[in-house]
Amino acid sequence: MSKRDYYEVLGLSKDAGERDIKKAYKRMAMKYHPDRTKGDKALEDKFKEVSEAYEVLNDSQKRAAYDQFGHDGVDPNRAGAGGFGGGADFGDIFGDVFGDIFGGGRRGGSRGPQRGADLRYNMELSLEEAVRGVSKEIQIPTLVHCEQCKGTGAKSGSKPKTCPTCHGHGQVQMRQGFFAVQQACPTCHGKGEIISDPCPKCHGEGRYERSKTLSVKIPAGVDTGDRIRLSGEGEAGEKGAPAGDLYVQVNVKEHPIFTRDENNLYCEVPISFTQAALGGEIEVPTIDGRVKLKVPAETQTGRMLRIRGKGVKSVRSSVVGDLICKVVIETPVSLNEEQRNLLRQLEESLGGQSSKSSKKHKPRSEGFLDGVKKFFDDLTK
Incomplete structure (x- = not known):
């Protein structure tokens, strides 16, 4: 029986891009995967057909040969005549596309020492600290490299041994028919090595937990939601691998007088109805101290009066916001x-x-x- 056109199998046009090919395969492979079709031979054959089409069209060389010569260009029995041969490892193809879901994907050899995890620290600031900038010391619990074993996890004078189960790869492969699943080696738990004589300080981990004190410089103008990255101040990596980063997450506390909107500050200023009617000068607070504000005659409650340059300097530019005062006319009480x-x-x-x-x-x-x-x-x- 002649094979169907690979583009037709995946429901694609011949000018489809790599992303379109992967999306089409992902959609159809989920539909026809044997775990869903429960032994239906026709649908299992459909899955094989879809996987074969993807294996060719997702490879730029094979796709070029297929576009030029059709199925003969990728026939493994015609490798000497321009075909590419080799066949399709459907387990690897499926893992490559669905690795983000099932943790699979192609892996070559051991995964190697892993970079340390990133850490997050939540820092609360007053509005004054956020506007002016500040340096603060923080204490964080983290994993640091073990100085005694230099991060290997093995006792001084000994070395880790290659895992006999996975031969240093850190993973083993389980096959169910044509479908291959990779998982962490149960013997070495994905490390690829076994430590028979562990370091007494870190108990074979190569790292241990310790609190460290850091000085964090907060730039002027930060606001709630801003993050400050301290490179290399996260957890130490495995076996001497680079450390992760520390992210300081900023949260600015509410202020009793001012509210902030981007680079502008807002506050309410109560005045008497005499001041509102006749006008005059009043003192208003700013982050830097008190200033004089001129109130025009016949001012109504709710009027906004702007003092330029008394807001917040942007953390990302030299722009300085304004202080905007909302006039609230106060009714006199306790009259005789x-x-x-x-x-x-x-x-x-x-x-x-x-x-x-x-x-x-x-x-x-x-x-x-x-x-x-x-x-x-x-x-x-």
Whole structure:
């Protein structure tokens, strides 16, 4: 029986890219894999066909030969006539594509000493520390190289031995029909070596746990969510392999006065209604101290007043944000009778509650009342 076109098998056009080929194979291999088809011979043959097509189209040389000569170009029996031969190891193909799911993939020899793990440290900062920058000492528990055995794990004067089960590869292969599964060697647990006489200090691990103190320089302008990377300050690697990195994760605590939005700072500034009406200068706080702020006459509550350059300097540029003050007009409390009378006199001088002249002095209130009246008039129509 003649073979189907490999592009047709995977449902691809002839100009498909590597990513498209891998995605198509992954989708179809999951559909026809023997673990899902439960012994159905026709579907098992379909899986073999899909895997064979992928084995050719995913290899640039084989694909070029197939595009030029068709199936003859990749026929193992015609290797001398331009074919590539060798056949397909479907277990390796499946592992190469699905290694991220099943932990498989192609492996050549021992995995070798592994780089140390990265560590994370959560650091809380006050807003002042984040804005100005600060140096802090931190203490972290981590794995360090054993000085006594120099990271080998073997007692001084002895050496690790090659694992007799995996012969130093760290992995063994189990076959189920044509499907191959690789797993860590049960004898050496993936290390490829056996230590018969372990180091007494690290108990054969080549590393041991110890707390170390580090000085961390926090640059000015950091904010919650920023990370600072300290290269090589993570866990020590296996058998002398490089150490991982330490990532310091920044979290800025809430401030009682200021809130931050990127490079700008915001705060609420209470003023009396006399100051709001007449205007004047008031003192407001900044991160660097107090400054004078000019309040325009007839200022309404909620108005935003900007002080340029009193925000936060960006950690990534020279841009400095602003301090934005929200005016909140404070109503006086605990008034005595004389003060109440003075306020009544002021109210009368402004035209009272319903006088037409009050529109001149209270445009927002009058505008609101006009809007309410129109709303109810529209309801009654």
